[in-house]
Amino acid sequence: MTTLKASTFLVFSLLFVILSGLLSSCYKQKPTVLMAIVKDEMGAVVDGATVTVVAEPTVSGSFIAIDKEGETDRYGVVNFSFDDVYKPGQTGVVVVKLKAKQFGKSGEQSVVVEQETTTSVTITIH
Secondary structure: OHHHHHHHHHHHHHHHHHHHHHHHHOOOOOOOEEEEEEEEOOOOEOOOOEEEEEEOOOOOOOOOOOEEEEEOOOOOEEEEEOOOOOOOOOOOOEEEEEEEEEOOEEEEEEEEEOOOOEEEEEEEEO
């Protein structure tokens, strides 16, 4: 009888491990994206503005090296992927500062990039 209980326990344990592995391997990470929208002081979108993204130091003193740059499209939008920074199970991703500039005008904005979402921020250049 003890052998039967041990065998049953072993079978269920093995089944649990296999199912756990299958379920966890089915998880598909969603993209972590920062969408920057650049506008001028009149509220018009700015095509061709250069946007740089750098990490802000946190209260805990930890620092992630982030240095990204992109150019806005005709809708004043540039997207930055943070899939290389975010790891599944992590809470929050990073606090960044965005700087936008074009033809001597500039503006900046800080934002918290959230995991597995598209975080949107508008930067006004003056």
